Amino acid sequence: MNLQFKELQKEDIKEVILLINEAYRGEKKDKAWTTESHILDGIRVNENMMEEILEEKETKTYIAKVDNKIVGTIQAKLDGESIHIGLFAVDTKSQASGIGKKLLEFAENSSSKLWQKSTFLIEVISTRTELMQYYIRRGYQNTNSFIEFPKSEHWTPNTNEELKLLVLKKTI
Template sequence: MTSITPATEQDIPSLNLLVNGAYRGESSKKGWTTEANLLSGIRTDEEGLKTMLQNPNATILTYRENAQLLGCVYLETKGDELYLGMLTVSPEAQTNGIGKKLLTAAEQTARDRQCQAITMTVITVRYELIAWYERRGYQSTGETKPFPNDPSFGLPKQPLEFTVMKKEIV
């Protein structure tokens, strides 16, 4: 049985393990979305996740199969747009359509909140990931943003920046 539901504070420890395991370190290299070659350090921590969950304009959707947490996505309403971040799928479960299901749920959340578009930032050198989003209707806006100089986001192994992507919601 699968479910997509909003995260609660009880989910924080398992979310922390999922996100860090999917983005950084050796375990992340099992999946195609790893950032381990670009960044060292952690992707998030329990305090950061708690702050996300306490934001009244935000939610983290969780994806579970048979009660096992396999994916999540952070969504935050900003005016008439929904910001999407931290789309995560367990490396062992990637290529099973979980990311697409979470993206579909995010787009429904945008409609439910009467948002006009979904925006996100993606590290510019993540070419395969950018192409994956483009196949789902997201387009680069041409805007770039600097990568944060903050160890809580990770320690870059090379100069990094974000590209801003957007999809209009109808």
């Protein structure tokens, strides 16, 4: 597997939107263990959102490519004394192949070097225990700190559960 990492460019946006929306909101029947479709309806990102992200200062969005096809994406954003990790997605057909682990390590190492920070934060929907376990295996720790789930015109909860985000933290 010829895995390469690079920064997101404008010409990558459409392909990345498809990847993110499929990974986050794809049907559970597609066996994407990262899907939130059983919790949320709607899209995760659109073209305007991605273009705004691309223009944000102190934000780096990286993509992973195999054979010139985008198979993963992740965002690192400077947030005070820490780096916030988000928009982390791997193509549903490429999950469980090690791409996510390598992409996360790349984003952590690159952004830590760039901004001279060693603390990372990531937020996970508190009911997504399998996702929390993934990050714990990658060195993140449960902070037992919760934040309100963001509201958006682009998605709506489809569950009666109260949605909260659990903050996970890692220091390298």
